Amino acid sequence: MSPNNTGLPPRNRGSVKSDKQPSKQSPKKKKKKSAFKTFLKFLLIIIILAILSVAIYIGVLWKKADSGVLNTGNNTPVPAERSAKVKPITMLLLGTDYRPETGTHLSDVMMVMAFNPDTLSATVVSIPRDTKIDLEGYRENKANAFYPIYLSEEKKSGEKAEDRMKKMLGKYLDTPIDYVTVLNFQAFRDAVDALGGVQVNVDMNMCYKDTADGTNINLKKGPAELNGKDALDYVRYRKSNCRPKTQASDDFDRNKRQNEVLHALIDKMQSLSGISKIGGVLDSMDKNLEMDIESDQLKNMISTYWKISKDNVKFMPITGNWKSPYVYVSDGEISKASQALADEIAGKADHSADSTDEQTKP
Template sequence: MSKGTTTLPPRTGSRQPAKPKKQKPRKKRSVLKVFFVLLFAILLIVAAGLAYLVFKADEAVDHISSPVDNEVDIPAGETVDKKSVAMLLMGIDARSHGGGLNTDVMMVAVFNPNSKSATIVTIPRDSNIDVDGYRARKANSFYADFYMNALNEKKLKKEAAYADAKQEVRNVMSKLFGIDIKYSAVINFQGFADVVDAMGGVEVDVDMRMKYKDSADGTNIDLEKGLQVLTGEKALDFVRYRKSNNGKNMSSDFERNERQSKVIGALTDKLKSFGGVTKIPSLIEAVGNNLTMDMPSKEIKNMMSTYIGISRADITFIPLEGTWRSPYVYLDDAKLDEARAALQSKLAE
């Protein structure tokens, strides 16, 4: 993350999906980019053990894939194992204590099968997004707004409304970055904890005493400083910690990003070990229960077989930057242009 990235203030309260143009209260939930990247990376990496888990994997992939037409024919040379593809990645908080359809994590990723690499642009949730043909609003509200509009105005049924909302958000982001975003993936935050638990926990060095409780959304972070093995819920607390109740041990965006990298690295290393390979069945189940994609199942399998072993070194992360002027982050034009160019370049490789 660049040093110029603006630190956003904590959120308070919880939100539910709202109709378009309706002001929504801000929610106190940290932006968990790592969880979203981690689950998507795990989905790709677990392919290393699929030879031993054909039935289990097929079952999970069929659950993950939820396109409008799952049997769509893709021309030869256009499949994801032959041609670069752009995807929209969204993370939602589906906990019982809060959450909804507001996307706390938003990323646009381009995967290139020739170099077996990816470029991922992360979008601040409070970014003011203004493109032709759509009302300007916060980045994280598009999915919820489009879903409610599909239900109430277009009179679509639930599953069709979800599909319509994903398509509309893809249209917005395609215009923003000047590329054709073909697919989208939606992951809920519980998946992060499930993946860590499926791996038997993750060993990390907790950099400070972390203690924070909020009965409003069920948050109860209580971690001691030092090297330790964290369960899924504890790992989730570790990567999203912002501050303590007494105002001490504050956590900056830079420190959170460093902790997120620690967890990704530790899990990736563990997965590539023999012990990690033996946990692939439970990993497949964890990912399958928490990830949906509007990509045909055959293409998901192509993604998995193409990007076996993708590592942090193969992925370029580009965080969009901007200026915080409540209630929005106004994106820096130069940084946005850099992100556009990077995605377009990767797509053209």
């Protein structure tokens, strides 16, 4: 700020003659600080901090990818025309129920995501875990049962379980899937804790206890900041065995909560506090994450999508009819999900409203 912008005449560098000599006893008047100037200085500091934070965010992501901390195990070069910077890509995200206390690998979270670099947007299709998969060439089963079966058959089949999941769900949604990421429940808990928790609006009271795997869900309806354990309980909750019992929920409720938590995590990670914790988040995820994406492609994704807005991430949960033990999904519902992914890849997706708000349970 200019020192002249004070409402006082400018000072000369030399001595200033005055017609009136001030009394030696006269106290000097303190200049009154401008509230507007104080605000501008504060705003400037915030802007500088924001710029530095973004730079740190990019730097941390890039350094971790470049140094191999997020080592994908795939160093195959990526041709320029296949770079995520210029080409839409699809990815399967599997969230398994593996935790040290269970050792199981059911894929309770299944999402197929399409990313478009031109529109800087993404569409996420979530598949209910109990969906009945009945495809030609595949044995009929629940959607979440395929991954552990494929894991047990890797030596016999000679094919990685992750590759078989890409093929199977790619056929189910009529969408070629480029990459797969497997993230277990422990990674989810650690990532939320590394961010300092996540804010959600718990939609109902939830109570369930299982001494076999240490599950102890006890959540109250209303706004809450959840730690990693409670956030996992929130997205997993199915039924109650407490007294008094709390209301049960189904796959569609859980998909809605998954989307809510993902939106909240995007908010948290893009905040100043979240940016400062991104290193810890990535470290915690890397310990419990597998992916087949090329290392160079991972860098391409980081540099392209780090600033994606949550408003440009469209969640589209597949819905169907529950009839124990399956969720039955209509051909029309599958076609709608397939078309949403195709529209994202083609740059035609409508992100004006989140489709999760438009979905109704059958």
